[in-house]
Amino acid sequence: MSLSAPGPAQTGPQTDFFVVFFLTPKQCVCAHVCKREIEGGKLHFFIPWTSPTPVGFPTQKLPKATHPAWLVETSSNWDGAAQFSCDPFPCFPCLQAMYSTNRGTVGGFFLAGRSMVWWPVSFAQGPPHTHPRLFFNPCFCGSWGPLHQMFPIPPSAPFPPSQVVTMPEYLKKRFGGKRIQIYLSVLSLLLYIFTKISADIFSGAIFIQIAMGLNIYVAIIILLTITALYTITGGLAAVIYTDTLQTFIMLVGSVILTVFAFKEVGGYEGLLEKYMTAIPANISYNNVTIPEKCYTPRPDAFHIFRDPVDGDLPWPGLIFGLSILALWYWCTDQVIVQRCLSGKNMSHVKAGCIMCGYLKLLPMFLMVMPGMISRILYRDRVACVVPSVCKKACGTEVGCTNIAYPTMVVELMPDGLRGLMLSVMLASLMSSLTSIFNSASTLFTMDIYTKIRSTAKERELMIVGRLFILGLIGVSIAWVPVIQSAQGGQLFDYIQSITSYLGPPIAAVFFLAIFCKRVNEQGAFWGLIVGLVIGLCRMFAEFAYGTGSCAVPSECPAIICKVHYLYFAIILFAVSLTIILIVSFLTKPIDDVHLYRLCWTLRNSKEQRVDLDAGEMVQGVEDYEEEPAQEKETNCCKKAYNWFCGLEQTGPKLSKEEEEALQHKLTDTTEVPLWRRVVNINAIILLSVAVFCHGFFA
Numbered sequence: 001m002s003l004s005a006p007g008p009a010q011t012g013p014q015t016d017f018f019v020v021f022f023l024t025p026k027q028c029v030c031a032h033v034c035k036r037e038i039e040g041g042k043l044h045f046f047i048p049w050t051s052p053t054p055v056g057f058p059t060q061k062l063p064k065a066t067h068p069a070w071l072v073e074t075s076s077n078w079d080g081a082a083q084f085s086c087d088p089f090p091c092f093p094c095l096q097a098m099y100s101t102n103r104g105t106v107g108g109f110f111l112a113g114r115s116m117v118w119w120p121v122s123f124a125q126g127p128p129h130t131h132p133r134l135f136f137n138p139c140f141c142g143s144w145g146p147l148h149q150m151f152p153i154p155p156s157a158p159f160p161p162s163q164v165v166t167m168p169e170y171l172k173k174r175f176g177g178k179r180i181q182i183y184l185s186v187l188s189l190l191l192y193i194f195t196k197i198s199a200d201i202f203s204g205a206i207f208i209q210i211a212m213g214l215n216i217y218v219a220i221i222i223l224l225t226i227t228a229l230y231t232i233t234g235g236l237a238a239v240i241y242t243d244t245l246q247t248f249i250m251l252v253g254s255v256i257l258t259v260f261a262f263k264e265v266g267g268y269e270g271l272l273e274k275y276m277t278a279i280p281a282n283i284s285y286n287n288v289t290i291p292e293k294c295y296t297p298r299p300d301a302f303h304i305f306r307d308p309v310d311g312d313l314p315w316p317g318l319i320f321g322l323s324i325l326a327l328w329y330w331c332t333d334q335v336i337v338q339r340c341l342s343g344k345n346m347s348h349v350k351a352g353c354i355m356c357g358y359l360k361l362l363p364m365f366l367m368v369m370p371g372m373i374s375r376i377l378y379r380d381r382v383a384c385v386v387p388s389v390c391k392k393a394c395g396t397e398v399g400c401t402n403i404a405y406p407t408m409v410v411e412l413m414p415d416g417l418r419g420l421m422l423s424v425m426l427a428s429l430m431s432s433l434t435s436i437f438n439s440a441s442t443l444f445t446m447d448i449y450t451k452i453r454s455t456a457k458e459r460e461l462m463i464v465g466r467l468f469i470l471g472l473i474g475v476s477i478a479w480v481p482v483i484q485s486a487q488g489g490q491l492f493d494y495i496q497s498i499t500s501y502l503g504p505p506i507a508a509v510f511f512l513a514i515f516c517k518r519v520n521e522q523g524a525f526w527g528l529i530v531g532l533v534i535g536l537c538r539m540f541a542e543f544a545y546g547t548g549s550c551a552v553p554s555e556c557p558a559i560i561c562k563v564h565y566l567y568f569a570i571i572l573f574a575v576s577l578t579i580i581l582i583v584s585f586l587t588k589p590i591d592d593v594h595l596y597r598l599c600w601t602l603r604n605s606k607e608q609r610v611d612l613d614a615g616e617m618v619q620g621v622e623d624y625e626e627e628p629a630q631e632k633e634t635n636c637c638k639k640a641y642n643w644f645c646g647l648e649q650t651g652p653k654l655s656k657e658e659e660e661a662l663q664h665k666l667t668d669t670t671e672v673p674l675w676r677r678v679v680n681i682n683a684i685i686l687l688s689v690a691v692f693c694h695g696f697f698a
Contacts, residue, residue: 116240116342121352122359123244165341167334167510168447174513174598175521175590176612178451183528185447187502188334189440189472195498196335196436197476204429206394207406207422224473227430227437240339243431247359250428253421254366260412261373275301275372278379285386294550295385301372305698317566324573325499325566328507334439347675354679357686361693367405374404381407387552398552440472441465500565501539504573505531512580517592517599523584531576538568 164170168188172181201220208220265271276297283290300306305315330336343349375382382404384390387397394400409421445465450456456464505528512519538560545556554561563571596602596609671679 116339116348116352117344118348118351119355120240120244121339121343121348122355123240123247166443166446167332167337168443170598171509171513171524172613173611174595175524176594177521177525180509180521180525180528181447182451183525184506185443187506187532188443191499191502192335192436192440193472193476193479195495197433197440197472198479199495200429200432200436201476203402204426206402207409207425207429209395210403210406210410220477223426223429224433224477227433240342242434246428246431249423251362251366253423254362256417257409257413257421258366258370260417261370261408264412265373265376271369271373271376272302274376278376278383280380280383280385280389282380282384282386282389285388290385291550295383297375303698304694314564314566317564317570321500321564321566321569322496324504324507324569325496327511328499328503332506332510334443335435338439338442345671347671347679350679350683351675354682354686357690361689364693364697370408371401371404374408375401378404378407378411385550437469437472441468444468497542497565498539500569500572501535502532504569505535505576508573508576508580512577512584513598514600516581517595517601518589519580519584520587520590522587523580523582526583527576527580530579531572534572534575 164173166185168181168184171184172178201224204223205220208223262268262271265274276299278297280295283295298306298312300311304313305318306313308314308316339352340349343352380389381393381400384393384400390400391397394403406425409418409425413421442465445461445468449461449464449468453460508531509524509528513524541556541560542554545554545561556562590612592602593607593610594612596605596607598609
């Protein structure tokens with residue numbers, strides 16, 4: 001289909017294309033955009049979809065009723081070239097992993113053979129799966145990442161020598177029984193769906209909708225197909241290698257956009273001056289004047305520590321509440337700890353965590369500040385407060401801060417670099433999703449499916465793990481509409497609020513499991529259950545009443561919903577901690593013989609540990625033994641399928657001496673003195689820099 005504007009506007013070199021804008025579910029318009037070299041400027045022509053004849057209107061003369069929220073120019077040839085050159089990169093690490101890693105075993109597919117060095121561990125931990133959610137709500141959020149990144153070093157110490165594959169498996173070894181392991185696996189999967197996968201999908205949908213004009217769900221399906229493909233075929237090794245490569249792409253693109261953004265507002269001083277006056281033009285509707293606090297920038301916008309009562313991120317909640325959430329995320333979440341478990345030894349694990357901490361210093365400057373600049377440049381969209389205006393701008397009535405970063409990418413970046421940034425955003429999205437898919441598959445396969453089929457062999461576990469990824473995608477897509485209307489349109493707040501309701505009991509159990517030998521299974525279980533009930537009451541109430549916005553507050557009772565979610569996290573953590581300790585001290589303790597290398601005080605023990613469920617554990621080991629190589633011939637299609645999925649590979653048969661050597665390597669926590677000092681010194685430097693940054697921006 002081709003339309004053109006009439007008259008003189010047809011002259012001159014041009015690039016024609018169409019963009020369809022959906023103003024309401026039943027009203028759409030088609031923009032025919034022509035780029036012309038007329039007096040050094042650009043003319044945009046707008047053709048109503050229902051017009052009997054194509055009539056061109058300059059953008060500035062469009063009727064308000066038909067003027068789109070923003071007019072997006074589609075990518076130029078340079079944009080396409082930049083995107084085309086960057087998008088195939090993720091395939092190369094996947095192919096490398098398919099050739100170099102044994103993908104047919106539990107250790108190979110889920111833990112990359114426990115052979116990762118420090119720098120892929122650090123890149124896979126940091127930007128790829130935290131930046132997608134920051135990309136799409138950077139405007140009003142402080143950067144608290146570096147200090148929290150220090151957490152994984154001490155708590156992760158017992159995990160590698162305990163020889164576990166998942167975090168619920170660690171709790172099974174620590175406490176015995178099955179109920180905690182299954183409970184935590186199911187809850188972790190629910191958290192992945194509610195906060196990680198669906199949030200990442202929603203983030204990608206926003207950018208694709210703004211930058212490419214595609215149908216959201218069609219674009220999501222295409223992206224998820226590519227993402228699931230190399231996750232299913234390559235396992236954790238492919239995920240880590242891909243994350244490492246895409247981290248470089250993300251950093252380069254983010255730095256370029258930051259430079260353009262600061263240049264547009266006149267540097268940091270211009271940001272300080274202009275941000276406080278970034279007020280939208282429309283601040284009333286239906287004879288209702290919106291309160292001033294809803295559309296004016298906060299006076300403490302350039303401070304991390306904010307008022308403990310009226311602040312959107314109160315400083316006590318930021319220090320203690322967000323630290324509890326960081327303890328859950330960085331120390332007990334399968335996505336993060338699985339990278340540590342894949343490390344070669346303790347030095348590589350610690351170095352990876354510290355390097356990730358350095359990378360986490362960057363979001364404040366590469367995402368938060370550019371997001372604030374976006375409010376300055378596009379205040380009527382990003383800072384909208386009138387529900388109808390917000391609905392028109394971004395599809396939701398509760399606020400449009402989520403579109404701050406992608407809008408700036410589309411509007412500010414020149415040809416070519418816009419395509420690079422598109423690749424950056426998509427790389428960030430895919431990296432995050434691959435990490436979560438692999439970890440969720442690990443949880444389901446090793447902690448849930450093995451309880452359903454205790455006789456499942458290695459090959460069956462590999463197939464089930466891959467199929468589970470496909471099912472997870474469908475469930476996550478269905479949750480996307482809920483996110484769109486949550487937490488006043490701020491994706492960051494939505495994620496943190498959900499984890500505040502469900503994460504603190506998990507953090508409390510792991511914290512005491514590692515640092516308090518006296519805690520037992522009964523205390524841990526009832527602490528989890530009571531904490532879950534309290535958290536679900538708050539979460540369901542918030543979903544039932546809605547979170548509302550500044551202009552249209554929620555009607556949820558104050559005693560339930562008016563307590564800030566970070567304060568709620570502190571309360572829930574304290575309640576869970578108290579219940580765990582009380583029940584544990586009223587019941588029988590666990591002998592040390594069952595706790596070697598599972599607690600902090602016994603992390604360097606050399607004694608043989610007797611598992612609490614020794615008989616069951618022996619049976620489990622037998623279940624995971626490699627199947628003997630099949631002697632019968634298979635056809636070419638079957639061989640190709642087995643190679644593609646890594647099912648033709650089996651673990652090597654080890655002699656008794658080799659098994660003992662492998663056992664010693666997996667349980668050894670010793671470090672080379674030189675590298676231990678280097679790692680410890682860098683940890684001190686990182687902590688000092690983080691404290692300085694927080695003090696400077698406090």
